[in-house]
Amino acid sequence: MSDNESAKDPGEEAHQTAQATSGQAPVILINSDHYQVQKKIGQGGMGQVYLALDTRLQRTVAIKVLTPLGHTPQEPCAGTSDDKEAHFQQALAEARLLAKLNHPNIVQIYDVIVSGKHDEQALENNQQQIALVMEYLGGKTLQQFQHQHVTTLIQKLQIIRQIALGLAAAHENGIVHCDLKASNILIDLDNKAGSDSSYQPHGEMAAKVKIIDFGIAQSSHNGQQDIPAGSNTSGSNSGYGSWTSMSPEQLSPNTSEQAVDFRSDLFSLGIIAFNLIAGRHPFAAGYGSDSAQQIAQAILDNKPCNAKDIIPQLPLPLAHLLNQLLAHQPLDRPTSSHKVAERLQQIIIALTQQEILAEQTLPVGEDGKVLQPEKPEIPATNVPESQEQEDKPNKLAVTIAAFVIFLITLTSLFYQDIFAPTAPKVRHIAVLPPTLSANSKIADIQKDLVVATIDDAIRQSIINTKHLRLISRTEVSAFNEENKGNINSIGNATGATDIITTELNCNNIRCNVTLSRLSSMEDNNKDSENGNKKWTVFAQRSWPTQVDGFNEIFNTSQANISSLYPDYAETYINTSPINEQDFLEYIELYAKVQINGENNDENLKRLQELLTRAPYLYAGYSLFREASLNLYNETKDTAYTKQLEQVMQSVPPEYKYSLFQAIDAFVVAIATGELDQAQQQLEIAIQRGIDNSTLTELQAAFYINNNELPLAVQHFKTALQLRPSAKLFYNLALSYYWSGDLTNAKKTLNQLLAITPTKYKANQLLAGIYLLEGNLELAIKAYEKVVKTNPQVVDLSNLAIAYALNGQYQKSFTFAELAVQKGPNNPASLLNLADAEFILGKKEEAEEHYRQVIDLHQAKSDLKSWLETAQAYVHLNDNSAAIKALNQAKRLAPTNGEVSLTAALVYALAGEQLSALSQVEEALAEDIGVVWFNLPWFDKLCNSEQFNQLMIKAGNLKRCQP
Template structure:
């Protein structure tokens, strides 16, 4: 693209500096006005433009038609030059040289609205201020009889001071006086920004059957076409999406012609009703249905903006607190991190989590059996446990208050009357109601961040089983606040004490103290009232954090009572089953705005999916999301929920799309890093997962992020760093189940069978989960304890009867024990359950099943598919060695053995009978000799003879 004008380096007294842009009708150059010493933009209209659009039907010569176009262009430029308005680019001069028209305009150094939207997060009132300025500019143009005809974000400039300018009237239509001319507007405009009547002229044949303008309607393009385009711009700016969005520009144009418009209230349900009505009018399919005055549209936008601004000002009012707490309150709000001056050794270790920046250079890359990302089923708790849907596109942006990360401890309850104590069932319902109310209110308040129940539960007890100190809990979770609730109850009422604790500095010693406290009595029979009262008092202990994301809708009392019962059963007692799902569905049918019930349904369904591997549960969870009200459906947490469901189904593109939606809706940086890392971990982009978890630790030091960092290192094959981080975690929380489980997995991968078996046996005694039972059976098999392995494999399948990995391991043990007739249908079942999934673990167990069934071609095909999707992993190398060994391809098998060993696999994994054929291979014997394990093949030789 040349920076030299076709007219040379000068045009009259304008010095051409460089080319700024080039379009279908001409070029725009940056120039210097050497008379007035100012920077200008010069737009040239191509001479070819006239000949390209020659006289229709040959009614006149091309020369005559060119002359007419030039004359009309000059007339248009002269009219535009008369437009002296703050929201329209100013034309300074018009020149004509050698038949070429040049418009000299003010130079705008800002950004187009299109780029501005991508780089700025604006409140609703700020967006409306932009739209109002566009509308003012249109009103001025329309008053002069000028219709823009190509109004779109790229033709609107916003300068550094926030001023808005409409540019590029190059194809404008003139309707002033007795003349009506147009620079072929319908040909050069952007189809995705056009009105139906414009598109009707562009695509008359292709859309003959479309729902276009009525035959009785005047198809003349007038100012109402610009208003339609303004409606598209406004809708896009406010909601972040095109109102007629299709999969392509052509499809979007078709949707405009067919009046397939999304409704503003469905996309952004919190919009003022007046704004929704105005947007719908602007986007009316028939011109007669749109506003009949540009001035009226401008007035409407100004009034809505003014009203909204007043609301935002009122929302900034804060509730004062007592003088006794004011000094401590100010100090607490400025304390971003806990000091370690009075913490124990374990707490000091936890506080070092943020500085854990272990590098991953030059590490061996591997991926053992892909353990389910620990929070894939339970990290939903941030949103799923509380379930309030939030639309958070900063519609009402709060003041710049520091984010508060909040731990909610379980309520403590005592009997105030020994003769009339509260019943156990009532006790459970009251505590469940309070817990739900507090968590919902926290997540529904801007600036407050809820730390999940699972994360808190893992650190609330010390190594002796006693309740951990507040400082220890805060250090392990990165909490800035802790909420406690004490209840003194009889069989009629409870006296509730709600306390907000935070760290304060007194004489250079940090300690946790009560910052704010509320007390009130509650009758125990009306649980929904308890919920509402609790939320109102919780708002009182966070007076500066008073902006809510969503106004809750009322629900029926009996529905909330049943919900509280289920909430206690699922989340507080750990129960989940099909009956719970059915009851929750009944609640949602009766009270669709009980947002917590949607969350509880999803949590139960996803938990069942992970336990059983039955996809129907994930599909039920997705169905529930689709049936939720708009307030919840278009919230940030809906996107997060969809993310976890998609990740569980290994639908990585959909998970990434939902993550992007969550980012657009205002997800905070800490949560973004965690979700991004989870996606990268499951999609085998492990180095990036490590980096993101390290970054997340700097924002919020917590044992959860430390565990996930260790898991990332483990999957990456860097067992050294994985164990290093787990050691830090277990020094802080010696009883942590997940950390012990992962450490056992590392020992198993390394072939440290004695340590692995001891840890799995200890874990199962405390918490017998299907996954750990299965791993213990695998460890037994590697140790040659095949009968013990069979017992564990059968128990794992009994616990998870449709889980392909459990079934595959059972089939392997039966095959090793010579039970071929029993193993064959199990391998066939593995393939039947797995053929639609594409994650690494599934592909590898399918490949292994195929080779044991004698389907060698399919085994190689599936193995190659795994290699293509997940290259250079130790797990792939191990299964490849197994398959090649079974197929007699010893050279390839030994090469894969070496890759698996270099990726961290212990040599003990090659004790399995599948690798017996390699004992005759010299290179395999050398590998064994180097490792001092030559007896492996000697035993095999003796058994064969």
């Protein structure tokens, strides 16, 4: 501890310190048998510092007596308590923890002294104290050193690096400093070198940097580790510390809710480093004119100076590091103090090599000529001239070598810190099912198990590797079947950057496996911008395997897929070994559910029993989720989702607190309509390090399910930039469609159909838009084509509507009836059938079907449900209920054309002509086809001149003619 500790930071209003009067021995409550106190040398918010002699070891020490309990520090501590005993025990525990630190860049604590009686009265009277006995240093604080010495950039970086190394040692022991600032950094000058010559050639410092004043340090309990983005190391906040040196999370008004960990120290280190290099505070608007409160507010408002603006010559890697240290969000800061020290060392090496190169140049004299160095006289020897030439150092070679080293180092830094400062590029991978060669001879059961094992091993390895994104099986298989294995078509449709193929040549004893990674090489492929990627085999692995060792097949396959991605080694979760029998049963179930599509209660029950026996079979939870949700979607039986929630509650901690669990929970919440739970799981996924591509797609799914259609459009467009796939094009078109933007919906669908012309859902949605626009010829033609290839309930129902609009009511009734037969509980089909029956005079049947529509929409609150409910009520002459349902729909989508059309229908049948006419005008303005007003529901409006003019203006000249 230095006798200069009490120096005051310029402009700092916290932690006022004072110089002590020398020559007077203070009175302190410590056992002085072994320590002779000589004088007080400083004080701060956390205590007073005394110079003393250790009589046992005959060495000078500094003794810091912590502020007596009950004294009010000059800055209040958030979370302080009136429990003095608790304060005392906490201070004692932290003092003992600090005493364990032993690092050259941290002031060593020799002893912890507890004095006074340990009773309630002593605590109340402040007669009990804790003192830290530490090494005494005669140096200067960094604050004083900076004002008194001129240093080079390399020397400054060496100081910052030593601080980072000291922090790393503290963080590894679970200690966070919480008050890192220039006055708590001590520069211990080497006496041998002298205060005026304390630097070695090329910037080597003959001084030690020491971190002092851990008096308000806190224990993080778990030490420091390299953490993934999204993790949150817990710790409690401290209100002590200096406002101008604190991190945003320390200064936050919600300090009790904020987590303070080692990254808060890294932020403070960034302030120190910026100030040391630039000569000013990174959050100060002017030089010395800002108050501590103004600087603290700037820290909270995230308004730092950009390190790139310090000086133009500042190395870009250094500027990037400074900006990263000062990141407002802790997750955006470096992942460890060790990493900071390593990067600083690399920058120092590069700058040192640059200085060496500069020394190889020759100076210029006053006359402008290059001065040649004087050649020293060499004593005569008997060495032959040729040998003498060989022994002479080649100055040019040395210069070139140094220059090459410098370029290599600088290039490494450039690529590491500028082009890839955080993580490798995300790869989107489509995995095709393993295929068997034509001459393979293997039993079907063995074949299925081998294929399932390899397929699952590849997928699980990709899922568990950071920065690798697995494109869903459903998405890939749809285009694989459609394009018959055409690599170019599959790659373009899925937006993949890589495609994995597996070829097997098997008999009943062994298989030869060939695993290939095909890459579009999109970074170097100009055609990829137009969706025409060129694919090539980027890497390949082949190996033999026995067909009956499924654990071995799985592990070998994972090792080989990992070897295809040597730059992607970081995983989300460590896997645990599973016994052979349990693994075999899992593979059997995987083959049945995923490959053969056998979703049934028996397989689900077996899978649940397996997970009970083998809870560390992490892949089984995703399989259980898919099987449960498939059964739920087919039956709408909530028993499946409840069973799924029970299984997810019993997962091991490693999986329960992993990213996978958050994504699983999000998917379940979306499927069951629990949107608040879905949003909560998204926030958890962010904390656990979800990549931007996956996050954007999940956010888009959330917004479209929550009827936040503008946000859905925005996120699907962003997702398409990250991965241009057919699935995302379709979802973007659907978002446009639901928001009433039919023009952009058609444009997006045409982009999709240019990639995959036979895409069923795209053709289906386009037909729906034709129908909504009133283009009956195209709509009927499109729906008849869709119904022939894939007769789904919704398509049969919409074809019935198209025929009704075209005046073909009997055909409309026929297809509406087919739709209800295929989907008896589909509200839209029942509504269309009821409409056809009503028009054909079958009023009793129609009213029964209208009531079924209302019953099926009970407890639903989406846009479609409100619109269909409103129509059903108005046909049953319950106008009040119809208008209430209509108002709910308007709240969800006030500018939607379909809402305006339904409103016109409801008001027309309810006899509110003025409101109906207003909604007709709005519907036409929102691109609703005029043919929709040919339906008999609007006949009563023909006695209105305004309605006739609207029809004529829209081109429907014969609407109200007799």
